Amino acid sequence: MKKDFLKLLRNFILLSIPLLGAVFYAAIFPMRYHSPEYPMWAEEKSFVRTDSNDYSVLIIGDSRAKSSVLPELLGNDVYNMAIGGTTAIEMYYAFQNYLKANDPPSYAILIFAPYHFCDIDNYSQTLYYHYLSFWEEAGLTLNAFKSAKEDAILHKGWFTDSLSFRLRLPNKYMAEILDAPSGGNTDENTAVFQKIRQEKGFRSFGTDEENNLENYEVHHETFDSSELVVKYFERLLNSLEEAGTEVIIEQAPVNPFSHEHITSDFYEGFEAWLSETENRHPSCTVVHDVPVYPKNAFGDNNHLNRRGAERYTGELLEKYPEIFKGSLTSGLPQ
Amino acid sequence: MLFNSVQFVLFFPVVTAGFFIFPKKFKNIWLLLAGYYFYVCASPAFLPVLIGATLVTWAVCLVMHGRKGKGRTAILCLGITANIGALFFFKYFAFACSIIGVSPPFRLLLPVGISFYLFQATGYLIDVYRGSLAPEKRLLRLALFLSFFPCLLSGPITRAGEMLPQFEEEHRFDYERIRYGLLRMLFGYFMKLVIVARLDLVTTRIFDHYGDVNGYGLALGMVLYAFQIYCDFAGYSELALGAAKVMGFSLPENFRQPFFAEKSSELWRRWHMTLMKWFTDYLYIPLGGSRKGRARKYINILIVFAISGLWHGASWTFVIWGLLSGLFMVLGELSAPLRSSLLSSIPVHNRFTGVLHRFFRTLITFSLFVFALVFFRAPSLKAAGEILGKIFFGFRLSDVFALSPFSLGLGKVNLFLLLFALLILFAADLINELRGDKISWLMEKKAPIRWGFYYTAVVMILFSTQIGAASFIYFRF
Structure with a gap:
């Protein structure tokens, strides 16, 4: 029986060679087949895990932070380590990794879209790009079990999904591998990576000259925060405070149409939640007002375009002169 | 699961x-x-x-x-x-x-x-x-x-x-038995992931917008759907039989090359065999089977097929599908003497005409199956009527040449893979028909042939994971 079993095992391994080839290809050449979304994740992951000359100001948040703050206008010691599609969950782990390789920053500016305290809408991308380590993912899953209604992480088939991503199985990666052009995406992705690095983490999303369509908050009747996200946001704040970092919670702008259509219940709920957070963390500076920018500042319905980012960054510079060493030579764009 | x-x-x-x-x-x-x-x-x-x-x-x-x-x-x-x-x-x-x-x-x-x-x-x-x-x-x-x-x-x-x-x-x-079972499972995965996944893309595209598709497109869609449902269900059966065999259990065969059948009654002895046998033993025979005269026999056939249609789904479309399938079987039996006399009046009888006759019978049987299948696939009787109306009254020869195979929503690579996979399926069914069992046949071949097939199947399955696999059609029954 043992001999037969070994024979079966040998044949099974031989038969698995194409599968192993696909898995290794997916693991070794991510820049070759992934879309240009990947370099943003890869750049940030590499930034937080390497000694990066110890920046004194970090921008932490989601895509609105990523596309709103131009660190190069704020000074040499500012880095935008936000990632599009993430929540406080990913940013908590990002900051832990940053601390392992770097001294804590003096200041951290946290910018998250309000709806990102309610929804985890992009977790599969976190798994897809292998952003979290095995143990980070295990810890998060455990916390999701403890939190009520976190089906964004513990959805039906979460385990096999997670395993498929972790092992880079073809059911998750083959589509993008086959869709990539024959020469691969390496050049394009490397260029995106380098541009993000050059601009100290900034990346714009929308390409419109103007946009006044409804953003994600418009789809929420009320501000119904996610227990798990809030738990991780608290952890992030605690962690920053313990590291001696001064925390500023800022708000990214919304376009006029969204501002008109976001319900008062949502705004009130968000406002109340911010006040509670402020009470729990009195050392944090919490900005409550969500600014409204004209439509020509928006590259899509959620994100500022470069003109909008310059204006927002300029306002931050004016607002916090004691933090930023940069200067605006041409004044704020309108 | x-x-x-x-x-x-x-x-x-x-x-x-x-x-x-x-x-x-x-x-x-x-x-x-x-x-x-x-x-x-x-x-x-x-x-x-x-x-x-x-x-x-x-x-x-x-x-x-x-x-x-x-x-x-x-x-x-x-x-x-x-x-x-x-x-x-x-x-x-x-x-x-x-x-x-x-x-x-x-x-x-x-x-x-x-x-x-x-x-x-x-x-x-x-x-x-x-x-x-x-x-x-x-x-x-x-x-x-x-x-x-x-x-x-x-x-x-x-x-x-x-x-x-x-x-x-x-x-x-038992190494040989486990190997046999695993190979059956591999073939089942091949049918489901390589063939069905691609056919599903085409048929869904056609039938989700059947109002915008011409007669030829719908006819082609129905033929492809026939292969889709065959590979879907027969593929599931291959997986079930293979999985059971690995553990040492023998399950009854469920499909035996149904599209090689030369008459409707034969097709239904080859398609979902365990269900048809169940109906034969527990419904058709208790109803009297063929023991109470021809008229009663035909009525019994229609009853069995109507209930079989209902078994597939709680909708009139399934009942009509079942009744049509039964009707074709009855008409086949009724017309048998006439067809025999017509055949005997043909002056030339040789091997070529024999093969031609067999091919013609197979084609007619398959066409009748596809015709009835319209009611199986259509969401309602009205939709089935519209689809059939377009196929029979909206069919233009120019459409045949106007429809590019690349416009079916597959792209060149997937279209090539699908055609190649259908060729393998045909070869496998032919081996089953002529030699009895494709897996045993394959297991007797020399290593390069065997491994050539194994790797072809595995690579094609890997390339198919990009499409994703839907649930099996028969799950809903």
């Missing part, structure tokens, strides 16, 4: 390893737990239905045993009413309400596999009633018969007489 899920890829080796490692007395318990877990993954809320059907069937057979006369028949009726009643309740209640013009007071979800395991349970009840089978006293064995995971969700519909003894047999680790 789907056979084509990562979950099953983890589940199956664990269950098989446990099955071979555990001592004999624990093997059946292990398989029962595996079956229930398998079912819970697919239909978590409805495990009580499966367990309830098991308990009722077991109890009814034990009570029936030893009784005679009307009491015995009454108990049988009670058992059948319980099983078929449950099926009616979950599957046909809303349909029955719509027939009498009442909106159903509640909406029910259909427990996955209910049509399969309740038919197995009902078949067992009738076998015990007829005395062809002793009632199973051990509840565990009966529960295992009804929840044996390879055939729990979509058949084959097994008989207690052929399965219960197998649960007592010694199942040892």
Whole structure:
């Protein structure tokens, strides 16, 4: 029986060679087949895990932070380590990794879209790009079990999904591998990576000259925060405070149409939640007002375009002169 | 749990390893737990239905045993009413309400596999009633018969007489048998992931917008759908038979190259064989079969096929599909003498005309099958009528040349892979037809041929994972 079993095992391994080839290809050449979304994740992951000359100001948040703050206008010691599609969950782990390789920053500016305290809408991308380590993912899953209604992480088939991503199985990666052009995406992705690095983490999303369509908050009747996200946001704040970092919670702008259509219940709920957070963390500076920018500042319905980012960054510079060493030579764009 | 899920890829080796490692007395318990877990993954809320059907069937057979006369028949009726009643309740209640013009007071979800395991349970009840089978006293064995995971969700519909003894047999680790089973599973995955996934893209595109598609496009769509449903269900059966064989169990064959059939009656002896045999044994023969004259025989055929259609789904489209299939079978029998005399009047009879005749008969049989299948695929009778109207009255030869195969939504690579896969399927079916069993045939070949096929199949399956695999069509029945 043992001999037969070994024979079966040998044949099974031989038969698995194409599968192993696909898995290794997916693991070794991510820049070759992934879309240009990947370099943003890869750049940030590499930034937080390497000694990066110890920046004194970090921008932490989601895509609105990523596309709103131009660190190069704020000074040499500012880095935008936000990632599009993430929540406080990913940013908590990002900051832990940053601390392992770097001294804590003096200041951290946290910018998250309000709806990102309610929804985890992009977790599969976190798994897809292998952003979290095995143990980070295990810890998060455990916390999701403890939190009520976190089906964004513990959805039906979460385990096999997670395993498929972790092992880079073809059911998750083959589509993008086959869709990539024959020469691969390496050049394009490397260029995106380098541009993000050059601009100290900034990346714009929308390409419109103007946009006044409804953003994600418009789809929420009320501000119904996610227990798990809030738990991780608290952890992030605690962690920053313990590291001696001064925390500023800022708000990214919304376009006029969204501002008109976001319900008062949502705004009130968000406002109340911010006040509670402020009470729990009195050392944090919490900005409550969500600014409204004209439509020509928006590259899509959620994100500022470069003109909008310059204006927002300029306002931050004016607002916090004691933090930023940069200067605006041409004044704020309108 | 789907056979084509990562979950099953983890589940199956664990269950098989446990099955071979555990001592004999624990093997059946292990398989029962595996079956229930398998079912819970697919239909978590409805495990009580499966367990309830098991308990009722077991109890009814034990009570029936030893009784005679009307009491015995009454108990049988009670058992059948319980099983078929449950099926009616979950599957046909809303349909029955719509027939009498009442909106159903509640909406029910259909427990996955209910049509399969309740038919197995009902078949067992009738076998015990007829005395062809002793009632199973051990509840565990009966529960295992009804929840044996390879055939729990979509058949084959097994008989207690052929399965219960197998649960007592010694199942040892046998390399050749395991290899055979795994190769059947590989072929099943090939059918499902390589062929069905691609055909599904095309047919969904066609039938989701059938109003915008011309007659030729719809006719092509129906032909492709015939191959899709064949590969979907036969692929599932290959997986079920293969998985069972790995553990040492033999399940009845469910498909035997149906599209090689030369007449409708033959096609239905080759398609979903276990269901057709079930209907033959437990419905057609009790109705009188062919023993009460030709007219009665044809009526019985129509009844069986109408009910078979209803078994597939609670909708008039399925009833019409069943009736049409039965009608083609009856017409085939009625026209047989005329066709024979026409054939004998042809002056030339040689091997070529014989092959041509056979091809022609196969083509007609397949065309009739596809014609009826319109009602199976269409969402409503009105839609079926529109599709058939377009196929028969909106068919223009110019459309044949105007429709590029690349406009079917597959792209060049996938179209090539699909055609190549269909060629392999045809070769496999031909080998089955001529040599009896493609897997045994393959296992006898030299290593380069065998491994050539293995790697071709594995690489094509890998390339197909990009498409993603939907649920099996027969899950909904």
